Amino acid sequence: xxxxxxxxxxxxxxxxxxxxxxxxxxxxxxxxxxxxxxxxxxxxxxxxxxxxxxxxxxxxxxxxxxxxxxxxxxxxxxxxxxxxxxxxxxxxxxxxxxxxxxxxxxxxxxxxxxxxxxxxxxxxxxxxxxxxxxxxxxxxxxxxxxxxxxxxxxxxxxxxxxxxxxxxxxxxxxxxxxxxxxxxxxxxxxxxxxxxxxxxxxxxxxxxxxxxxxxxxxxxxxxxxxxxxxxxxxxxxxxxxxxxxxxxxxxxxxxxxxxxxxxxxxxxxxxxxxxxxxxxxxxxxxxxxxxxxxxxxxxxxxxxxxxxxxxxxxxxxxxxxxxxxxxxxxxxxxxxxxxxxxxxxxxxxxxxxxxxxxxxxxxxxxxxxxxxxxxxxxxxxxxxxxxxxxxxxxxxxxxxxxxxxxxxxxxxxxxxxxxxxxxxxxxxxxxxxxxxxxxxxxxxxxxxxxxxxxxxxxxxxxxxxxxxxxxxxxxxxxxxxxxxxxxxxxxxxxxxxxxxxxxxxxxxxxxxxxxxxxxxxxxxxxxxxxxxxxxxxxxxxxxxxxxxxxxxxxxxxxxxxxxxxxxxxxxxxxxxxxxxxxxxxxxxxxxxxxxxxxxxxxxxxxxxxxxxxxxxxxxxxxxxxxxxxxxxxxxxxxxxxxxxxxxxxxxxxxxxxxxxxxxxxxxxxxxxxxxxxxxxxxxxx
Numbered sequence: 089x090x091x092x093x094x095x096x097x098x099x100x101x102x103x104x105x106x107x108x109x110x111x112x113x114x115x116x117x118x119x120x121x122x123x124x125x126x127x128x129x130x131x132x133x134x135x136x137x138x139x140x141x142x143x144x145x146x147x148x149x150x151x152x153x154x155x156x157x158x159x160x161x162x163x164x165x166x167x168x169x170x171x172x173x174x175x176x177x178x179x180x181x182x183x184x185x186x187x188x189x190x191x192x193x194x195x196x197x198x199x200x201x202x203x204x205x206x207x208x209x210x211x212x213x214x215x216x217x218x219x220x221x222x223x224x225x226x227x228x229x230x231x232x233x234x235x236x237x238x239x240x241x242x243x244x245x246x247x248x249x250x251x252x253x254x255x256x257x258x259x260x261x262x263x264x265x266x267x268x269x270x271x272x273x274x275x276x277x278x279x280x281x282x283x284x285x286x287x288x289x290x291x292x293x294x295x296x297x298x299x300x301x302x303x304x305x306x307x308x309x310x311x312x313x314x315x316x317x318x319x320x321x322x323x324x325x326x327x328x329x330x331x332x333x334x335x336x337x338x339x340x341x342x343x344x345x346x347x348x349x350x351x352x353x354x355x356x357x358x359x360x361x362x363x364x365x366x367x368x369x370x371x372x373x374x375x376x377x378x379x380x381x382x383x384x385x386x387x388x389x390x391x392x393x394x395x396x397x398x399x400x401x402x403x404x405x406x407x408x409x410x411x412x413x414x415x416x417x418x419x420x421x422x423x424x425x426x427x428x429x430x431x432x433x434x435x436x437x438x439x440x441x442x443x444x445x446x447x448x449x450x451x452x453x454x455x456x457x458x459x460x461x462x463x464x465x466x467x468x469x470x471x472x473x474x475x476x477x478x479x480x481x482x483x484x485x486x487x488x489x490x491x492x493x494x495x496x497x498x499x500x501x502x503x504x505x506x507x508x509x510x511x512x513x514x515x516x517x518x519x520x521x522x523x524x525x526x527x528x529x530x531x532x533x534x535x536x537x538x539x540x541x542x543x544x545x546x547x548x549x550x551x552x553x554x555x556x557x558x559x560x561x562x563x564x565x566x567x568x569x570x571x572x573x574x575x576x577x578x579x580x581x582x583x584x585x586x587x588x589x590x591x592x593x594x595x596x597x598x599x600x601x602x603x604x605x606x607x608x609x610x611x612x613x614x615x616x617x618x619x620x621x622x623x624x625x626x627x628x629x630x631x632x633x634x635x636x637x638x639x640x641x642x643x644x645x646x647x648x649x650x651x652x653x654x655x656x657x658x659x660x661x662x663x664x665x666x667x668x669x670x671x672x673x674x675x676x677x678x679x680x681x682x683x684x685x686x687x688x689x690x691x692x693x694x695x696x697x698x699x700x701x702x703x704x705x706x707x708x709x710x711x712x713x714x715x716x717x718x719x720x721x722x723x724x725x726x727x728x729x730x731x732x733x734x735x736x737x738x739x740x741x742x743x744x745x746x747x748x749x750x751x752x753x754x755x756x757x758x759x760x761x762x763x764x765x766x767x768x769x770x771x772x773x
Contacts, residue, residue, distance in 0.1 A: 130472030153500015181492030190214030236294025244285025300330025345374025387424030439475025599631025644678025693731025
């Protein structure tokens with residue numbers, strides 16, 4: 089088993105590596121597409137260890153789930169709606185409104201929907217297909233509104249162009265599919281704002297568009313028949329950005345929230361005058377509003393309302409703005425950025441940055457009972473990141489919730505920094521998270537699996553740990569196959585970045601930033617975690633990668649001038665002394681290592697461009713014995729950026745590499761690793 093050394097690239101690429109690691113029977117010269125059913129994480133995966141039945145992940149994540157993209161459809165049980173899933177959006181969704189025909193308009197910061205190019209604005213049909221409507225907006229869309237006749241979509245955001253037309257921050261777009269000549273094109277309507285739009289609200293009669301944002305005046309009302317402000321509307325300057333807005337059901341008030349004095353206000357929809365009879369005070373911005381006949385629900389960044397403690401969500405009386413003290417707040421642990429009411433009014437949905445509410449796990453989305461504020465205990469869909477927009481729809485007597493945001497996964501499980509995916513291709517749970525849930529409280533940088541005893545697997549983890557308010561310190565631990573802690577080592581004073589086991593499994597080596605014990609590189613007894621005080625290599629800077637043979641420990645990193653050895657060195661496995669004569673001499677840090685012991689080859693990747701004063705950009709094959717000289721590729725890889733992770737698949741004659749390169753392939757490459765092959769080193773395409 090060859091662990092991946094120091095992966096540190098975007099988790100989308102890392103999860104492609106996960107998919108490759110899960111795949112079986114990959115033939116030489118062939119790469120499978122990523123498995124769509126393989127679960128992903130909501131943050132970087134920095135380490136992998138592959139076992140026969142499980143793939144172990146370590147990194148900086150706290151949620152693992154099915155890959156969904158930035159918009160999803162949940163049913164009334166909180167499950168992803170499998171019969172008609174929402175098409176996958178490859179970026180953030182900030183706005184989502186019904187199209188009047190069972191489908192949706194979505195806006196945000198994305199470029200593809202279900203693989204179809206759609207820049208920041210798209211229409212999804214009721215059958216889940218991407219509609220031909222394609223305005224092609226040139227920057228982020230934050231807000232959407234639909235005309236009363238359904239033939240015009242209004243989009244607000246931080247853009248300057250729609251298609252080939254200049255439409256700063258606010259545009260009207262043709263949406264009548266029967267008019268093919270104009271469908272998806274911007275109309276002549278142009279408001280000419282001077283800064284971005286954050287919220288749009290259409291009046292009940294469809295004649296007035298209320299616009300909030302960061303432009304001059306912060307709040308305006310426009311006649312939709314012409315791009316002019318309503319002449320009778322003279323809104324007071326609120327003094328700060330308007331982020332959210334909602335009309336009272338009877339149209340008597342326009343509620344607005346944002347970054348201005350008191351952070352919440354009611355405005356007369358006909359005149360723009362502030363209604364001082366409804367004047368609650370929040371201590372931080374209101375980011376979401378839902379208004380009913382009797383109640384106004386607020387979500388946001390606030391922790392007090394009317395000088396009383398009400399964190400992130402609150403219920404106010406629609407008549408006078410007083411807090412409903414009979415409403416028990418659910419106590420989310422972070423901002424609420426979206427609110428939505430079920431069509432029957434039975435549930436209030438909330439989305440945001442939170443991961444807990446009322447002492448229960450609620451990852452970025454939850455449902456509350458509107459009359460009490462209590463969390464609905466059985467509806468817990470979960471997403472991997474912030475939810476920015478929520479909409480409810482009823483179909484065939486079933487309530488569905490459509491959510492959009494910054495997430496890419498949903499309906500998963502909480503896993504803090506460590507997780508395992510089912511790697512048994514015959515299992516019905518193949519690619520999904522297992523029940524393995526060890527305890528880690530900060531980033532995991534490295535993993536090693538010892539599966540020499542098939543009945544007693546051990547997983548070693550290295551990284552960092554937080555203790556109170558102190559800076560994180562180094563951390564090493566061993567877990568069994570059930571996730572139980574075997575031992576823990578917390579004595580290194582800085583992060584542990586890489587691990588390696590000796591071939592006989594008798595010694596665990598750890599490298600990193602730490603400067604105590606034996607600086608940057610130590611050996612431990614893997615059965616109990618005790619440091620071997622007799623193994624004392626001299627290293628003067630961070631060790632980022634390790635590989636081991638029976639007699640040698642290879643290290644790569646930031647260190648220099650170790651008896652003229654720079655960024656890569658070999659130490660004897662018995663004492664830690666430098667191996668005489670072995671000195672590849674890399675020009676810049678080595679970030680990853682992979683040893684092919686049967687061929688006496690050590691592969692190294694990193695930031696270097698020269699090895700042994702010869703040109704070897706970013707990846708090199710070295711003699712693992714002798715002087716450590718570079719070996720001549722038969723087909724040089726010619727990657728154009730740093731290689732940050734390597735994984736050798738000897739059975740497939742394949743060396744997998746990930747990093748910062750974009751040519752000849754993007755971020756991830758598979759190289760021919762058989763030195764006897766005529767194309768050794770060639771990038772497989």
